[in-house]
Amino acid sequence: MLPNNHPTLPTAKTGILVANLGTPDGYDYWSMRRYLDEFLSDPRVVDTPRWKWLPILKLIILSFRPFTSGKAYKSIWNEDQGESPLMTITRAQTDALREQLAAQYGDKVQVEFTMRYGNPSIVSKVREMVENGCERILFFPLYPQYAGATTATANDAFFAALKKETMQPASRTVPAYFAHPAYVDALATSVEHAYAQMETRPDHLIASYHGMPHRYLTQGDPYHCHCVKSTRLLKERLGWEDGEIISTFQSRFGVEEWLKPYTVEEVARLAKAGKKNIAVIAPAFSADCIETLEEVNEEIGDAFKEAGGESFTYIPCLNDQDIHIQALTQIINENLHGWV
Template sequence: MTQPTKGATCPVHAPKDHPAIPPQKTGILLANLGTPDATDYWSMRRYLSEFLSDRRVIDYAPWKWQPLLQLVILSKRPFTSGKAYKSIWNEERDESPLMTITRDQTDALRRTLTEEHGDDVMVDFCMRYGNPSTQTKVREMTEAGCTRILFFPLYPQYAGATSGTANDEFFRALMKETRQPAARTIQPYFDHPDYIDALACSIEAAYAGTATPEILVVSYHGMPQRYLTQGDPYHCQCQKTTRLLKERLGWDAAQITTTFQSVFGPEEWLKPYTVKEVARLAKEEGKRRIAVVAPAFSADCIETLEEINEEIRESFEEAGGEEFTYIPCLNDSPAHIDALTQVIRENLQGWVS
């Protein structure tokens, strides 16, 4: 990472005691959901408390929600969540796969953008919950001379509980800066041709290496049905991603279906639920071979590596399914990095040449 003092100079006519000013540059700050620092109870509790206290995620009145969260849910859930994280933990780096992959994506993008723009850009990443925090990275960028920051939540489809809350935290971080940089946020890229093409290529590669699945289940992270009726565009953007993917692959409607996973709490969420739909496909439609892909996730994480590849796989197999193919997220694949780079280029127009 560029040091704040590198290349710093004093203005020509400034007094001798004027602080050195680093060369101006443009920051590209990637953002993902977040991760616990470790799998033990207290690390999990801190992370889950921050996540589940976000009013964009759980919008119940705090006086009603917080006692339930702090006294009941967080007395048990850190143990079960910690066990799930431990099953996928990157022991070599002592971090979650989401942290590893997001760092790898950032490194790849930094290499590409530095080749194009040299020291005029600074590329880094932050997490909405946990570390590295958005506020820390915004401060590092401003101290390094970033007078402009492009903020890029790594969610193709917009939802208030993902892109929305990430943007909120970015703007809160800007409020703490004495000299605020100019700021832009990325438009959702759920229908960007390069993103759709990268998804399609990953599916074609997976299908080439196995007996052709009878149906592709396109599983998106869920949210309460109520959020859709309140105006959140997430559901519509997910449906469009699936449609564009189907068209790019040249498939008919019988070969692909949209579902939603990760249901939490008592109210109705977007349907069909992935865990129930894969069982129905096996029991009622006699599907013996299916594949599952998760386009809403830019990097494999607990919801894909543990929930899809373990819980949802088990639901399908217990219902009579035989071959379950999980197609990994795009992660730091060259096609994904190319797609993200193109989105960044389009959003940097007018800021860098």
């Protein structure tokens, strides 16, 4: 029996915390500056020595980049809800996962989402979960392919948040799931559905992944290998021939060499080679965001047409489609084994 002055203890439960990259709170200058400052100050994202990089970031990049990035965000902003599409979609994914997992486990689990950069922060959500009685937390970065600049930095922030807790919950992190059959099937199903709606079958499907400096590959980051294998597994699941799907990399930043081929250059090359009809999918993104809605669907689509292409189709991310939610639920259940 607890003494009279003992603090009230919540019912013990298990937390599932899904995490995505992040989003600015608005597309105005100061919202964009705060977000970009946090993002680009992360040494996992830009590993240039701090003494060299931070003055460039603070004095030069953050003086003009918020304007250009803000303009891009404004073009895709969910004005009805006052937030970016990534926030809207991640919330919808979480609501769907919460419903699925509550049907299985009732009030034994708590499902929340967080952002590595911006809000809701990982620190705030870990604190909330601990206060609500989560004695175990499964942390799930929503990146199918592992990369130091995505999965690892999210895990870093999660572990840093745990350091602030007097009573640390037991914790697990979900590993990369690029080869999970349920994820591959969901990806293939989305392609099949999109192709069924087209009058003309595309000459090629471009699997466009977020890029990274090539030297990260030589330093041991498995991201490139995960991406190439994702494309191969997708091709095999679809039953297609070699060459029907091409892996490319987008979002290059800075002057050094990044993973190739670059998406924007490859689609232009295809157009100049007489390929008039292509489709693009972004398997590295679990939810549509600035890199897919603005960069792929607008900038890269324009590059294809300017080079002579005619029909450009962007196949949306899996977002909160039922088959995606079922896949994520299966992955969560596998990683909850022995906990619930």
